[in-house]
Amino acid sequence: MTAYIWLIPVLPLLVFLFLIGFGSRLKQAAGYLASLAVAVSFVLSLYVLAEQWMMAGSFVRQVSWLTAGETTFSVGLEVNRLNALMLGIVSFVSLLVHIYSLGYMQGDERYGTYFAYLALFTFSMLGLVLSPNLLQTYIFWELVGLSSFLLIGFWYFKPEAREAAKKAFLMTRVGDVALFAGMILLFWQVGSFQFSEIFAAVDAGKIPSGMVTLTAILIFIGAMGKSGQFPLHTWLPDAMEGPTPVSALIHAATMVAAGVYLVARTYPLFEASETALLVVAAVGGFTAIFAASIGLVQTDIKRVLAYSTVSQLGYMMLALGAAGYTAAVFHLGTHAFFKALLFLAAGAVIHALHTQDIREMGGLWRKMPLTGWVFLIGALAISGIPPFAGYFSKEEILLATWESGHPFLFWLALAAVFFTSFYMFRLYFMVFAGAPQKEGLIRPIGREMSVPMIILAILSVVAGWVNTPWSHGLASWLSADQLTTSYAAPAFNGWITVLSVLLALGGIGLAFLMYYREALSPARLADRFSAVYQVLLNKYWIDELYRVTVVWLAVQMGRLLQWIDRWIISGLVALAGMLAAGVGRLGAGLQTGQVQTAHLVSVVGLVVLLLILTLGGVWL
Amino acid sequence: MVNLASYLSIAAILFCLGLFGVLTKRNAVIVLLSIELMLNAVNLNLVAFSKYGLFPGLDGQVFTLFSLTVAAAEASVGLAILIALFRNRGTAEVNEMDLMKR
Numbered sequence: 001m002t003a004y005i006w007l008i009p010v011l012p013l014l015v016f017l018f019l020i021g022f023g024s025r026l027k028q029a030a031g032y033l034a035s036l037a038v039a040v041s042f043v044l045s046l047y048v049l050a051e052q053w054m055m056a057g058s059f060v061r062q063v064s065w066l067t068a069g070e071t072t073f074s075v076g077l078e079v080n081r082l083n084a085l086m087l088g089i090v091s092f093v094s095l096l097v098h099i100y101s102l103g104y105m106q107g108d109e110r111y112g113t114y115f116a117y118l119a120l121f122t123f124s125m126l127g128l129v130l131s132p133n134l135l136q137t138y139i140f141w142e143l144v145g146l147s148s149f150l151l152i153g154f155w156y157f158k159p160e161a162r163e164a165a166k167k168a169f170l171m172t173r174v175g176d177v178a179l180f181a182g183m184i185l186l187f188w189q190v191g192s193f194q195f196s197e198i199f200a201a202v203d204a205g206k207i208p209s210g211m212v213t214l215t216a217i218l219i220f221i222g223a224m225g226k227s228g229q230f231p232l233h234t235w236l237p238d239a240m241e242g243p244t245p246v247s248a249l250i251h252a253a254t255m256v257a258a259g260v261y262l263v264a265r266t267y268p269l270f271e272a273s274e275t276a277l278l279v280v281a282a283v284g285g286f287t288a289i290f291a292a293s294i295g296l297v298q299t300d301i302k303r304v305l306a307y308s309t310v311s312q313l314g315y316m317m318l319a320l321g322a323a324g325y326t327a328a329v330f331h332l333g334t335h336a337f338f339k340a341l342l343f344l345a346a347g348a349v350i351h352a353l354h355t356q357d358i359r360e361m362g363g364l365w366r367k368m369p370l371t372g373w374v375f376l377i378g379a380l381a382i383s384g385i386p387p388f389a390g391y392f393s394k395e396e397i398l399l400a401t402w403e404s405g406h407p408f409l410f411w412l413a414l415a416a417v418f419f420t421s422f423y424m425f426r427l428y429f430m431v432f433a434g435a436p437q438k439e440g441l442i443r444p445i446g447r448e449m450s451v452p453m454i455i456l457a458i459l460s461v462v463a464g465w466v467n468t469p470w471s472h473g474l475a476s477w478l479s480a481d482q483l484t485t486s487y488a489a490p491a492f493n494g495w496i497t498v499l500s501v502l503l504a505l506g507g508i509g510l511a512f513l514m515y516y517r518e519a520l521s522p523a524r525l526a527d528r529f530s531a532v533y534q535v536l537l538n539k540y541w542i543d544e545l546y547r548v549t550v551v552w553l554a555v556q557m558g559r560l561l562q563w564i565d566r567w568i569i570s571g572l573v574a575l576a577g578m579l580a581a582g583v584g585r586l587g588a589g590l591q592t593g594q595v596q597t598a599h600l601v602s603v604v605g606l607v608v609l610l611l612i613l614t615l616g617g618v619w620l
Numbered sequence: 621m622v623n624l625a626s627y628l629s630i631a632a633i634l635f636c637l638g639l640f641g642v643l644t645k646r647n648a649v650i651v652l653l654s655i656e657l658m659l660n661a662v663n664l665n666l667v668a669f670s671k672y673g674l675f676p677g678l679d680g681q682v683f684t685l686f687s688l689t690v691a692a693a694e695a696s697v698g699l700a701i702l703i704a705l706f707r708n709r710g711t712a713e714v715n716e717m718d719l720m721k722r
Binding site: 592593594595596599600603 | 715
């Protein structure tokens with residue numbers, strides 16, 4: 001059976017190629033075909049996961065791809081515990097999103113193309129997860145970036161979507177350049193892209209410690225770009241211009257988690273450098289609170305969720321930086337489920353109301369009870385209320401941060417818990433409670449949309465139980481990879497749990513008072529703290545800051561280069577052309593059509609030739 | 621004393637006369653005649669070399685006969701073309717036959 005693992009990514013690829021060619025003719029069948037292929041991939045992934053669960057060893061299969069000099073580059077696949085877990089999560093969420101899209105995208109003109117892109121993404125992501133070396137990882141890393149670009153700009157007739165797609169592509173490219181540089185440096189030091197060989201070299205101390213720090217940080221910058229960490233986070237909220245199922249799959253559950261996965265995958269490198277770990281922790285911790293604070297005041301349902309994603313990814317990075325390897329991977333998994341669920345539920349709301357502005361929503365609890373229930377479950381899970389999944393994973397992160405000796409980051413993370421539960425329940429009360437703001441037709445959601453939500457809701461409850469404080473199932477299972485020594489879960493700490501749950505409940509309570517009871521008027525609060533409110537509403541003016549600095553610089557640079565191209569490069573080319581034309585005109589003047597002139601010229605030529613031959617014989 | 625040099629000189633003078641005619645005369649008939657003159661200068665060279673050259677023999681004279689034949693054929697073709705041109709364009713002036721330019 002292991003011989004068929006390569007089918008897992010290849011099946012979606014085949015579907016992509018087929019749908020790109022014939023997708024528009026297939027109509028509805030395109031969606032079913034893509035879903036079927038991903039379903040097969042999921043079953044295979046599940047098999048791999050089950051095999052790993054049964055304590056099978058990890059293995060690598062590869063073939064040599066090309067040889068340059070004495071180095072052979074190989075492609076292949078590696079299965080270990082971490083990969084198997086990611087494989088399961090990615091193919092599962094992808095399958096659910098495919099099914100959900102059958103309903104959500106119904107009637108779209110480019111239905112076939114949509115599923116083709118979705119299949120391309122699934123292929124790239126599964127390939128990324130299975131890669132045994134950095135080079136292959138990088139190739140798939142770029143491929144997921146490409147499919148993300150295609151899907152954000154899927155409704156390309158909307159100018160915002162076009163802009164958002166470009167922005168996402170360029171912003172992540174900033175990180176990718178750093179990742180590429182880190183990769184090349186590692187290759188220079190180790191002579192191989194193979195993860196195992198890199199780790200062996202790091203273990204043996206063959207790489208100077210300064211170089212380890214540098215490469216680790218460069219790789220982390222790549223991860224920052226993909227995972228939307230501050231200061232490369234601004235593309236992720238804009239990416240919400242894409243279709244909602246895409247946001248759920250790519251910009252919540254899987255692709256943005258690829259940054260976390262990359263850091264986890266190259267963890268020995270990070271572990272070898274205190275500085276790198278500190279940078280990861282600091283960036284993650286800051287992003288967690290930073291994005292959460294923006295999420296407090298946004299009014300677009302998907303943007304709130306997007307900032308929440310950025311914030312949760314910050315938690316994962318914080319955990320990685322605080323030696324909480326298991327906690328990060330654990331939170332990655334649980335987050336994939338409850339955030340995908342929240343996005344799908346938001347998609348159902350948008351599908352029904354045709355608006356994304358939460359101020360125009362309200363009272364949906366009666367009209368969409370199922371969506372309300374699953375959204376509530378997702379919100380409870382992300383807020384970290386026991387026994388929902390988010391509680392267990394967030395708990396691990398907080399404990400790991402506390403134990404790692406970064407008290408400041410710990411308090412930041414704790415504050416973010418409060419923010420998280422507040423903005424989630426603000427969203428919940430504004431959308432589902434109160435009176436309807438907008439009268440109109442509520443479009444019912446079909447079974448293909450409700451079933452994935454129900455499944456994800458169940459998982460958002462139970463997924464946390466694999467790694468509880470009293471039985472560290474996931475930690476001990478993952479530790480078989482032996483990537484790192486920090487699998488061990490941090491010791492359970494009663495007061496942290498109590499405090500975090502109280503904070504989460506406090507956030508819910510405050511949201512309840514402000515948006516349900518309306519005992520505290522949000523408008524008056526905004527007035528009272530209008531400076532803070534404006535800063536948050538305008539997302540700290542990061543976009544504007546970039547516009548006047550980096551973007552301005554790039555545009556000016558582009559203008560300069562364009563000027564050089566137009567006047568200097570093109571000038572040289574035009575000069576060469578004019579030279580040839582002048583010579584031609586001169587030659588054309590000689591050509592009179594008079595046969596006697598031509599003859600005279602040839603006679604003169606002959607005489608000159610004879611003279612040279614007779615007189616100048618010495619030179620010849 | 622008649623020797624190779626005098627024959628060659630005569631031939632060279634004839635050739636130059638012919639060349640001058642070809643290059644300067646306006647009338648195409650004269651140009652054709654001048655070409656014949658140049659050809660005959662060459663024939664003269666052949667005969668002279670055949671008689672006074674390093675390896676005297678009949679070869680040169682035989683070749684002359686060939687070249688005379690070819691010259692006759694060429695002249696007839698040339699004249700035919702000339703007549704056709706004259707009919708078409710109403711002139712036998714060489715400097716007006718500049719179709720190559722246009």
